Amino acid sequence: MERIYNFSAGPAVLPQEVLEQARDEMLNWQGCGMSVMEMSHRGKEFMGIAAQAEADLRELMAIPANYKVLFLQGGASTQFAMVPMNLLRGKKSADYVNTGEWSKKAIKEAKKFGAVNVVASSEDANFSYAPTQDKWKLDSDAAYVHYTPNETIGGVEFNWIPETSGVPLVADMSSNILSRVIDVSKFGLIYAGAQKNIGPAGLTIVIVRDDLIGETIAGTPSMMDYKIHAENESMYNTPPTYGIYMAGLVFRWLKHNGGLVKMEANNVAKAKLLYDCLDASNFYHCPTAKENRSRMNVPFTLKDAALDEAFLKEAKARGLVQLKGHRSVGGMRASIYNAMPIDGVKALVALMNDFEKSHG
Numbered sequence: 303m304e305r306i307y308n309f310s311a312g313p314a315v316l317p318q319e320v321l322e323q324a325r326d327e328m329l330n331w332q333g334c335g336m337s338v339m340e341m342s343h344r345g346k347e348f349m350g351i352a353a354q355a356e357a358d359l360r361e362l363m364a365i366p367a368n369y370k371v372l373f374l375q376g377g378a379s380t381q382f383a384m385v386p387m388n389l390l391r392g393k394k395s396a397d398y399v400n401t402g403e404w405s406k407k408a409i410k411e412a413k414k415f416g417a418v419n420v421v422a423s424s425e426d427a428n429f430s431y432a433p434t435q436d437k438w439k440l441d442s443d444a445a446y447v448h449y450t451p452n453e454t455i456g457g458v459e460f461n462w463i464p465e466t467s468g469v470p471l472v473a474d475m476s477s478n479i480l481s482r483v484i485d486v487s488k489f490g491l492i493y494a495g496a497q498k499n500i501g502p503a504g505l506t507i508v509i510v511r512d513d514l515i516g517e518t519i520a521g522t523p524s525m526m527d528y529k530i531h532a533e534n535e536s537m538y539n540t541p542p543t544y545g546i547y548m549a550g551l552v553f554r555w556l557k558h559n560g561g562l563v564k565m566e567a568n569n570v571a572k573a574k575l576l577y578d579c580l581d582a583s584n585f586y587h588c589p590t591a592k593e594n595r596s597r598m599n600v601p602f603t604l605k606d607a608a609l610d611e612a613f614l615k616e617a618k619a620r621g622l623v624q625l626k627g628h629r630s631v632g633g634m635r636a637s638i639y640n641a642m643p644i645d646g647v648k649a650l651v652a653l654m655n656d657f658e659k660s661h662g
């Protein structure tokens with residue numbers, strides 16, 4: 303069967319080798335006679351799978367020992383509430399940076415639990431850039447500082463880590479986790495839905511410094527309490543077992559393919575191909591500021607929006623799908639996560655060049 307190139311923002315492309323291994327192990331995982339989906343989450347087989355997945359993630363990201371790794375459910379959207387519920391810790395307010403649609407949602411949810419100070423925003427320029435640190439009006443008394451290192455919809459990525467002078471830094475890394483090398487010790491908490499750069503939807507990863515948990519706001523449900531999940535090693539209730547297994551296969555794939563150093567180099571090369579094509583053309587336009595262009599999500603418009611349908615049709619005919627831009631932005635968006643092979647990006651660039659020749 304032919305595989306297509308899937309540029310979806312999420313759920314997104316997974317490495318073919320990982321899907322093949324999952325297929326091979328589907329009915330009978332490593333000789334145990336059952337599928338991972340059928341295993342008790344408290345049995346030794348699954349406990350081993352989960353422990354290995356966590357160990358591999360720790361190794362890949364060099365996560366320090368004083369950080370907990372949690373495998374949760376509810377998506378990044380649930381973290382928009384869990385973060386304030388757990389990290390306000392008696393403080394009055396939290397600082398948020400507003401760089402787009404996902405920041406806005408995080409801010410809206412946090413306001414249900416405390417005061418939110420929007421300390422920097424790029425709304426003035428339609429969220430096309432990331433405000434530099436000198437523009438941030440941080441409050442040294444804030445419970446934490448929240449930002450979105452990669453805005454999946456606007457295609458705006460921070461290429462630097464904010465300095466918050468001891469106030470815990472919280473990052474929604476849903477769409478760029480594992481795409482580059484980062485220093486985890488600079489963060490208080492990192493969260494990510496799995497369905498963009500890790501595995502299937504249904505799994506959410508939280509990496510949290512252990513001194514920040516255990517002081518939830520009154521009335522916090524057990525399922526929303528990081529401490530309870532940490533004490534129970536993410537098995538307080540039934541975790542998303544198959545998602546954890548798939549994430550574990552992806553982590554191993556990353557390790558076998560050079561880890562995050564190699565991934566980052568690949569991602570730089572893939573993004574360069576696409577942005578170079580956009581820059582060389584007057585037919586296509588990329589709305590994001592050059593210094594904040596995302597390596598993961600590349601939005602662009604055609605000179606004439608009336609050509610969008612024809613472009614998408616031609617793309618589909620060549621086996622390139624899910625290129626339609628988010629409804630709030632229009633145009634196109636190519637998501638080129640870790641698992642998108644460079645040949646997929648080359649095929650997209652070839653399409654863009656041919657389409658410009660025939661319609662430009």
Ligand SMILES: *Cc1c(COP(=O)(O)O)cnc(C)c1O
Binds near residue numbers: 476
């Ligand atoms: C997709 C996405 C979300 C929402 O994730 P869900 O898992 O659907 O809740 C939040 N933040 C960012 C940056 C995203 O890309």
